[in-house]
Amino acid sequence: MTHRTIAGGEPVRVVLAGAGSMGRAWLSTIILAPDVELAGVADIDVGAARSAVAEAGHPDLPVGADAVALATAVGADAVVDATVPEAHHPVTTAALFAGLAVLGEKPVAATLAQALSLAAAAEVTGELFMVSQSRRWNPQLFALQAMAGDLGAIGTLTTEFFRAPHFGGFREEMDHPLLLDMAIHPFDSARFVLGAEPVAAYCEAYNPPWSWYAGAAAATAVFEMEGGVRYIYVGSWCSPGAETSWNGVWRVSGEKGSARWDGDTEPVLDADVQPVTRTPAPYSGIAGALQVFVDALRTGATPMGEVHENVPSLAMVEAAVRSADGGGRVLIDDVLQQAHEQALREETRADVRAALAGWTSVRHALTT
Numbered sequence: 210m211t212h213r214t215i216a217g218g219e220p221v222r223v224v225l226a227g228a229g230s231m232g233r234a235w236l237s238t239i240i241l242a243p244d245v246e247l248a249g250v251a252d253i254d255v256g257a258a259r260s261a262v263a264e265a266g267h268p269d270l271p272v273g274a275d276a277v278a279l280a281t282a283v284g285a286d287a288v289v290d291a292t293v294p295e296a297h298h299p300v301t302t303a304a305l306f307a308g309l310a311v312l313g314e315k316p317v318a319a320t321l322a323q324a325l326s327l328a329a330a331a332e333v334t335g336e337l338f339m340v341s342q343s344r345r346w347n348p349q350l351f352a353l354q355a356m357a358g359d360l361g362a363i364g365t366l367t368t369e370f371f372r373a374p375h376f377g378g379f380r381e382e383m384d385h386p387l388l389l390d391m392a393i394h395p396f397d398s399a400r401f402v403l404g405a406e407p408v409a410a411y412c413e414a415y416n417p418p419w420s421w422y423a424g425a426a427a428a429t430a431v432f433e434m435e436g437g438v439r440y441i442y443v444g445s446w447c448s449p450g451a452e453t454s455w456n457g458v459w460r461v462s463g464e465k466g467s468a469r470w471d472g473d474t475e476p477v478l479d480a481d482v483q484p485v486t487r488t489p490a491p492y493s494g495i496a497g498a499l500q501v502f503v504d505a506l507r508t509g510a511t512p513m514g515e516v517h518e519n520v521p522s523l524a525m526v527e528a529a530v531r532s533a534d535g536g537g538r539v540l541i542d543d544v545l546q547q548a549h550e551q552a553l554r555e556e557t558r559a560d561v562r563a564a565l566a567g568w569t570s571v572r573h574a575l576t577t
């Protein structure tokens with residue numbers, strides 16, 4: 210999809226929406242980023258915005274309750290949306306229609322239907338909307354993806370994720386904390402490593418007896434990916450002892466051998482192939498996502514994480530949840546189709562509804 214570009218010369222002026230824990234990480238990242246200027250911070254709790262800028266050593270930065278009103282008032286070019294998932298759809302829609310590009314936190318939106326609405330809003334406005342899926346921007350994951358390309362045909366990709374965090378708060382009250390809040394990262398990385406989109410999901414999610422979560426803190430999901438490769442995710446958020454890294458432990462099993470990654474150190478290739486020396490990927494974490502976003506605004510190139518490209522990661526989550534809730538084997542095309550119908554029912558903007566109605570198929574709309 211083509212998007213509006215911003216000529217070089219002056220830094221890209223950004224307003225940060227959301228001054229919570231992730232917003233504060235974004236605040237320091239934006240301040241340090243080359244070719245970017247922090248133009249203001251907004252939070253519905255203005256006091257949170259005020260204390261965040263003060264703590265960052267910029268007490269005079271403009272703050273406000275409404276990110277788009279603030280961005281318009283200070284003449285910003287873009288919004289970084291680090292609000293809660295429920296606010297992603299309203300904040301990003303308003304920003305795009307105000308002529309602002311958006312770099313949004315994962316998940317793209319609280320529901321797949323809202324994610325499709327945002328993809329259509331990006332089409333209508335011609336503004337760039339990229340999702341920062343921070344764990345994809347990891348040079349070690351890029352190395353694993355390159356190794357996967359050396360293994361010939363791929364049969365199986367696995368991720369094991371076992372940790373025991375006590376977050377308190379909303380995660381301990383959700384029905385599917387692991388699938389909804391965390392598993393989107395490895396699901397998104399699996400699409401990247403395999404270069405393949407999901408076809409179907411089967412998932413069991415459950416809560417071990419000692420769990421301190423109300424909802425399902427453990428899950429096993431099997432995805433059929435394009436080409437018949439299986440991606441298998443086994444995870445638990447109430448698993449003390451021998452914890453994996455936050456990225457999980459990965460194995461790619463292919464025709465010519467295997468590649469393994471512990472999620473913290475360089476991946477290892479064990480295969481009957483000539484080792485290839487590669488330059489490490491230059492992008493890392495949210496700073497990497499911001500750099501890619503700014504490059505895309507300057508050049509017009511479509512970045513990885515552009516909303517259409519990101520949506521299938523959320524579709525994997527919704528398919529896994531539906532399967533775990535008794536849906537058996539769930540086809541991703543069915544999940545996308547039903548989300549499209551829901552988006553058409555719920556859409557309040559006529560121009561966005563018309564764009565959604567013009568899609569001949571959701572898969573096609575997401576890939577062209």
Ligand SMILES: NC(=O)c1ccc[n+]([C@@H]2O[C@H](COP(=O)([O-])OP(=O)(O)OC[C@H]3O[C@@H](n4cnc5c(N)ncnc54)[C@H](O)[C@@H]3O)[C@@H](O)[C@H]2O)c1
Pocket residue numbers: 226227228229230231232251252253254257274275276291292293294296300314315316341342343344
């Ligand atoms: N990439 C990662 O590794 C990672 C890690 C943690 C959180 N996240 C994501 O970051 C986002 C924020 O998570 P968090 O942990 O910082 O949450 P949080 O609850 O700590 O902070 C969210 C902030 O958004 C504000 N807010 C809510 N609605 C708003 C609106 N309409 N306009 C402006 N501000 C609004 C809240 O007042 C709050 O201060 C979520 O989407 C979450 O999934 C990503």
